[in-house]
Amino acid sequence: MHIISASRRTDIPAFYTPWLLNRLDAGFVLVPNPFNPRQIRRVNLRPEAVACLVLWTKDPRPLLSHVADLDRRGYPSLFHVTLTGLPSVLEPRVPPAADILAAVDSLARLIGPRRLIWRFDPIILSRLTPPERILATFGELADALRGRVSHCVISFARFYRQVQGRLKGALSGAELDFFDPARHDPDLALARLAPLAAALAREGARRGLEVRSCAEPLDFSPCGIRPAACIDAELIGELRGLRLSARKDAGQRGACRCARSIDIGIYGTCRHGCLYCYARGDEALARGRRHDPEGEMLLVGAVPGAGENAD
Numbered sequence: 001m002h003i004i005s006a007s008r009r010t011d012i013p014a015f016y017t018p019w020l021l022n023r024l025d026a027g028f029v030l031v032p033n034p035f036n037p038r039q040i041r042r043v044n045l046r047p048e049a050v051a052c053l054v055l056w057t058k059d060p061r062p063l064l065s066h067v068a069d070l071d072r073r074g075y076p077s078l079f080h081v082t083l084t085g086l087p088s089v090l091e092p093r094v095p096p097a098a099d100i101l102a103a104v105d106s107l108a109r110l111i112g113p114r115r116l117i118w119r120f121d122p123i124i125l126s127r128l129t130p131p132e133r134i135l136a137t138f139g140e141l142a143d144a145l146r147g148r149v150s151h152c153v154i155s156f157a158r159f160y161r162q163v164q165g166r167l168k169g170a171l172s173g174a175e176l177d178f179f180d181p182a183r184h185d186p187d188l189a190l191a192r193l194a195p196l197a198a199a200l201a202r203e204g205a206r207r208g209l210e211v212r213s214c215a216e217p218l219d220f221s222p223c224g225i226r227p228a229a230c231i232d233a234e235l236i237g238e239l240r241g242l243r244l245s246a247r248k249d250a251g252q253r254g255a256c257r258c259a260r261s262i263d264i265g266i267y268g269t270c271r272h273g274c275l276y277c278y279a280r281g282d283e284a285l286a287r288g289r290r291h292d293p294e295g296e297m298l299l300v301g302a303v304p305g306a307g308e309n310a311d
Helices: 017-026 067-072 097-111 131-145 161-170 186-206 233-240
Strands: 002-006 028-033 036-044 050-057 077-082 116-123 151-156 211-213 307-310
Touching (some): 067 097
Parallel strands (some): 050 077
Antiparallel strands (some): 028 036
């Protein structure tokens, strides 16, 4: 059995729920290799082949009415819901926090908090978002999510080249004063971020909410924050009554602790428009590629003439 990730590359629940449901009905999906799009993998989606659907989203509402049916059909799910409270200039098309909080409440009633993870991710330290604002936002969201999620996952933003260009095109000079840990000596970066990390851990603990870190090369364990495996084979195994391999996914970043999974998304297809996103926003859609809810792949014509590799 394999774990299906849907998806680190795009927001499938928010924008492509009908397609996902159609692919589950069909029992398979075609996924292009993001580094060699002419190489296509055929992924088995039959219930007996899927240990869990790990669903990553900023807006679970389109999938809400289908979650119970997925369970009945033998597709157990685990949700990572991202809710940051960042200024709208950084997340221009992300729905209001109140709407997503209501959706999380509905999800918790459907599947229980153990299958729900809150991502306060990424954390952006800047003039727009100083530590006191980050802490206040975290506290407000944590109050609303208390008892509805199993834990909280954080990471500090790194500003890759394409992200820097996007920020420069949208923000003024003063607003561009972002702290990027990747551009500093690790010890100096840790010294700058540790007080905020420790404060977040304390605020979470006050609400019975453990804070964990995602793929963080900096060690925040002295701050009370242990590394997370966002795709957690042990948790999924417990939920399913299975024994799954916890072998690290070699395709992820070095500090990532996730178990192996198969991601069925395609980069460049997310429509939230977040300026900090490393996944290139809706670039693929802007280049004229099309999404067909009935398609075997997320984008129609994304890799013309490619061959197929069965899985």
